[in-house]
Amino acid sequence: MEKESRKIMHGVECCDIEEVHADKVQMVSEQMPPEDRLYDLAELFKAFGDTTRIRILFALFEAEICVCDLAASLGMTQSAISHQLRLLKQARLVSGRREGKQIVYFLADDHVRTIIQQGMDHIME
Amino acid sequence: MEKESRKIMHGVECCDIEEVHADKVQMVSEQMPPEDRLYDLAELFKAFGDTTRIRILFALFEAEICVCDLAASLGMTQSAISHQLRLLKQARLVSGRREGKQIVYFLADDHVRTIIQQGMDHIME
């Protein structure tokens, strides 16, 4: 996922109506959340922005599942699943606990279901 | 944003417990939404997965704004904003209407606010 350290934007050359709509420009910058919050938000949604990760999350809607069964369920390699689980853990969307030889993954909290449900509502119009 | 036409996965070599947890594997595939729905969902969340687009959405929380004012507000070029607006339109998160020389953008519906609010709740723990 993007590291988002893109070089700071320059060249704010634009049309001449800045003064006309200065009120809006002002209001926007007043209400804009701080940079690190915006960054965290974007990172969170990036975690949902891939079909493999979405499938993993749907799988975990049903049950707690080990890496190996996830790989089998989704028809992908253990390595691919494991890499994606790392990203989902970083976004705190899933957690895992060891059970003997295996590590069982589960949804970290209820926001995951809510966000996906809202997304579903949106694409279903 | 990813075209997501990645070659179909192969090599389902995995551990030997597939049979052990066959019930889970089965349940997962029964409940998994169809491929095109998963794709649309991932594409939707990708649209939220970039700080520039998140900033545009926050800006539009406050008011309907033309491209030029958006560029001024965010300190970015008109071109960069316009490219991102195209993606947001494709995801049906924003719409625009012409008003004289300008095109004024606004949030397409209320899911946008809800989804971002849920995301905020999640990162705020």
Add this chain to the structure above:
DNA sequence: CAAACATATGAATAAATGCTCATATGATAA
């Protein structure tokens, strides 16, 4: 009409991403 303005878009580029392969880590079983 032409000139000026606001927005859109194509090409190019640097950076990020997802998968594969090989290998490492860490737990259990013999």
Add this chain to the structure above:
DNA sequence: TTATCATATGAGCATTTATTCATATGTTTG
């Protein structure tokens, strides 16, 4: 302990992505 199993991870590659620059489209004004 050593062997085996389940998971994690680093490197490499092909693809995707966000921005810039230059230019095109479309509207209004003179």
